[in-house]
Amino acid sequence: MQPKAVARTRTQPNPAQKLALRGAMMGLLALALIAVQTVMAQARPESLAPLAEQISPSVVNITTSTLVEGRTGPRGIVPEGSPFEDFFREFQDRNRNRNGENAPAPRRSSALGSGFVISEDGFVVTNNHVIEGADEITIEFFSGEELVAEVIGTDPNTDIALLKVEADGPLPFVSFGDSDNARVGDWVIAMGNPLGQGFSVSAGIVSARNRALSGTYDDYIQTDAAINRGNSGGPLFNMDGEVIGVNTAILSPNGGSIGIGFSMAANVVTRVVDQLQEFGETRRGWLGVRIQDVTEDVADAMGMDTATGALITDVPEGPARDAGLETGDVILSFDGVEVEDTRGLVRQVGNSPVGATVRVTVLREGNSQTIPVTLGRREDANGESTASEDEEDTPAEPEVSSLLGLTVTPLTDEMREELGAEPGMDGLAVTEVTEGSEAFEKGLRAGDIITEAGQQKITSIAELNARIDAAREAGRKSLLLLVRRAGDPRFVALTLDAD
Template identity: 40%
Template sequence: MQTKKTAYFFIAGLLALQATVAAHAEKLPNFTKLIKDNASAVVQIESRSGIKNTRSRDRHALPNPNTPEDLFRYFFEGPNGMFDQMPQRRRSESHGSGFFIDEDGYILTNAHVVKDSDEITVSTTENQEYPAKLIGIDERTDVALLKIKKKTIHPVKIGDSDEVEVGNWVLAIGSPFGFDYTATSGIVSAVSRSLPDGTYVPFIQTDAAVNPGNSGGPLFNLDGEVIGINSQIYSNTGSFNGLAFAIPINTAMNIVNQIKSKGFVSRGWLGVAIQNVSQDLAKSFKLDKPMGALISSVVEDSPAEKAGLKVGDIILTFNGKKIKKSSSLPPMVGNVTVGKTVEVGILRNGKEQIIDVTIGELDEGNHQATKLQHGKSNNKGLIIGSLTAEQKRQTNVNHGVVVTDVIPNSAADNAGLRTGDIIVNIDSQRIDNPDDFNKVMKKVDEDKMIAVLIIRQGRSLFVAL
């Protein structure tokens, strides 16, 4: 009798387990229809360019693979640069993917797939090849727009990348290593991810397997909508290592619309240098937790200065969106239409307030070589001195004190202050000379954490001391 009961419970448990497994299996997505509906919208891209080598290359002159920046590799590498070469003119080929965004023949891909190309060929699922015209390219976002002449085109559906959430299922289609129309799936691992070479792109991170040749291909959601363009991987081998990154489709379509309408890309500009708010800085600014983007300098005559933003302000929101960390801000600003007025929520002197800022146009590369407005610094274990005329001339800093020595194991040493740092502001009080420094420091409680603004090698940054 006991044996029968045991057998009964065993069978019942087994059936329950099978039911649970079946229930979980039913929840897994089936991508078959999505692939059938969209495969014809995906294309292979081959770009060719003539390269004239005037000198040989050193086969050992490769980048240091130990830095994060070098680990972020584009999905393909041309054959140049890895072997010694004699002076000659030869052909270089690059391969990638792309997809139709409308019935007029416009194709989206990555800028690095077609950059500097003399000839671009697009191959479709019908094994037909078409010459493609490069309509426009934006290297900062790694987006390129092509066009071909083709009678029947079935474009993808464009989704809304702002709606993407961590955990969403995604599907990538491309031609990794030349294996055309390969489909791989995964989930969204993170959103608004900042990468070393993508200041203006809030990347979508995914674990869908992508490899060389996937670059420029679409990333779909379960509704069959494109939410991103596969662009980069994190790897020390050049192949997939579980970390892939896609350009949000909203960012890409903003570039497309500008290229179509005016032939070039304009980016919004605020005119501030920012840094993350550390745990210690959060305490000194009376924040409950580290958040926002701390303004360490303001460009003279910039939109930020005109609106009244100041050094020491912490930007908490921009255009209605929360700023969790400083890297979130540049893409938001860059994607705002030039001339638009947006609300910027800040924390100033412990109080939150809203400031209206009219966004300017980013002068690609030139706006950084402008004069800066400064403020903030402190001392516990610091030996300081006056700025000499030569130091003022070399640093373009007209006020403050210079750190001449740091006492080992002191608070200043532990905070990372160095000899040569210029202290320009302590706890929101401007420091013009050693007398100002000493007066402020006498009032500082020894146990109080204060925010110090320094200039180091021409860059402004806050230090919690």
């Protein structure tokens, strides 16, 4: 016997029930609104005054004074006997200084900035550009007391300077926090001396992280807390009163704050300050390679699955060459940390100790291998020559060929001299680039020198053609070229036409 079907019906609420239901919903909405407001109140203090009072004594105004040589300006040149001759002579006589020299006396130029005390014995952090070139530096404290400061050390790469003052007693100071813990949306306070108006506090949030402006070691926190001229060198605080950044720059079309300010992250600053405090200078690790990012087309030309790592374009004299790294290697990891791009690698190498031996994993000809490298010191390498030893010249072929949008010919001695190439350099000189071609769009120009194709050295057009054929046979969509211009190398991947 089949069970009987059960009929289900929906009963419509009467007006009284609708009214009660609406009232319940409004009550729930009100409770939710109260809960949100409670959370917001807990996240943002009712007033920033207690925090400002706590940290203000450690923030300082910085006044610098620089002796500027008097400028004579353009001198009037008039012919002898001119009616203006006496006028110019009197004008110059009035501007003679006590030594009888025909130049105005030197004058003093002043500039303002900000800073903060990081130890009770008087170490002060500020921006390098605040005190650069100054011969007198005066520190004004929140109390109004003024002390003369000396420079302990500077680092133009991160725009950080460390100063020292001698006080009669311990000074109020602040500590650095872990800037890596700062999240986009966290509340922050900027303090300093904007536009020379004296101590000032502004509040905002962290707008972005890991911003780069123009420096090699940049790691900026972006904030909308008001930062203006004179705030440079001042601290950016979190809500715990810890310094998580040093206010350095603003993005502005008119010179004033539009809510886009940049503070160098504290985790960069602390490394610099520790070295300046210990050595009076920075000591960064140095690998000794020239590198570029691995783009999608470069990765395809090299047979890589993903566009990651740092591609070595040149290995001058230095630690990398001594260890056996080669042009065309892709650095996949450094000291156990995966390398995503060149910026990350440069920062990691710079943060490594000088003299340390690190394991560098590279991709070479499709295989990965790990090579130990003993790091040098970046500061010692800045002035060194990167020229390689001369090699025996290879006779040039009187041949010209057009391919991949390029017209190329083997290098001759005359071309090497004309293009500024090393006497022993071999390769193909680019004599013409077809406008509108991929090669043109990627920046190749007449005068460039192609030294490698498919990560193999080439000295003739026949070898270039062989590399093209080999890439096609391997199923590659593009060919990787090593191009040099005025000695600077870079890799360029050009798409191969179908047969």
